[in-house]
Amino acid sequence: MTASQFVPARPKPTPLTPGRHPHAQLTPAQLTPAQLTPAQAFDALYGFxxxxxxxxxxxxxxxxxxxxxxxERAFELAWRRWPEVARDRDPGGWVRAATHEYALSPWHRFRRRHRQPEPPPGDPSGRALLDVLLRLPPPYRRTLLLHDGVGLTVRQIAGETEATTSAAANRLRHAREALSARLPGATAPSDLHRRLTELAATEIPAAAPPPTVRTTGERRDRQWVRTAAVLVTTLTGTTAITLQYAPDHYERPVPRGAAIHGLPAHVAQGPLSERSRALHEALRSHLPQGPHRLVPSAR
Structure with a gap:
């Protein structure tokens, strides 16, 4: 795909701005809410x-x-919030902001698939430009893309990135300084537009068709609903079991034992006296059928 294919034919083409897509059934001029169903309006915005x-x-x-x-995730979110997006002053800008936020999320670094190196572009100049872009901090990279790639003003960039105008201007200035230090001659607006367009137009996968995005988002939403229902059911059952078997009154804990003082010391039994020894011998020597004095009376 060449740079001319990347930007649709217009009187004043702007690189990295929306254009016609083979999945779109309607042109932007035909996006009349009164004539379109929500699915058709979404498909038209997606294709554009x-x-x-x-x-x-x-x-x-x-x-x-x-x-x-x-x-795809940005458009799934847009379909989930379609009443809000459809009434937005710039639906394309809404989806663009969601796309950039998801793409620059720091959580991607923990995914195993994104730890592996990506094959670089085949063009040496494009590879050098991409390397410089990826070395910039994410806010600087996004500001540079929005200004020199998309064509937004500093004030518009500040509104989209939720930053002050001075912060957006400083990010743009530092990004251009870093780009100029590593790629001399690449900071001219026309040259940077052209190089960004050519770089983005090579080896880019095609987006999924709109019905696929809508059905995937709806299926993911149903999965989240089922998961939430299972969690609520589990928590409810656990709470019911706890209320059933947990003690319903306060039980005072058993105090720790304490030493008792003042009792006489335990003394072992000493030797038998002569009288006790004689009595033991008499008891052992007579059988139960012996003298009556040794056998209990039957009366």
């Missing part, structure tokens, strides 16, 4: 924005699979 958002996410992450996944 998804391909270029995949390329933007690739420039932010340097990973093809993650770029596609970021766009």
């Amino acid at each position: 924005c998804a391909p270029v958002l995949v390329r933007q996410a690739y420039l932010l992450t340097g990973r093809r699979a993650l770029a596609r996944q970021s766009v």
